[in-house]
Amino acid sequence: MAYEYPGIGFQNALLFQSETGNIRRFERPKSLVNYAGLASKVNQSGSSIRYGHINKQSNGFIRWAAIQSARVAVRARQPNRFQRIYRKLRKRKGDRIAVVAVTRHIMESIYWVLTKQENYKESDSRTVYRAS
Secondary structure (H helix, E strand, O other): OOOOEOOEOHHHHHHHHHHHOOHHHOOOHHHHHHHHOOOEEEEEEOOEEEEEEEOOOOOHHHHHHHHHHHHHHHOOOOOOHHHHHHHHHHHHHOHHHHHHHHHHHHHHHHHHHHHHOOOEEOOOOOOEEOOO
């Protein structure tokens, strides 16, 4: 059941599994991101749209574990794509916003790995991480 993934250990894998249940209940990756509370609030009036902070009216356990996993992934010794995303955004937006963005990417990747029942593989390396 535990899967090896950049930044996600056994305990966080169990937490994700127990809090989300069957991954197929989410129609698309954005639904999982919204469930975890990692999507930004949108204030829209007429033609103006303002994107705010993340929505905290959601599952706090998953959000906390996902953010901690993202922090581990961006500091991992083995290079991964999340480190590249983090470094690029940190220069422009700062550490906290970059970590939340990486967390969103991780949650979307988890969605696709679990729905396709395939192993996670870094695009530019031979590293393969096993799905549950």
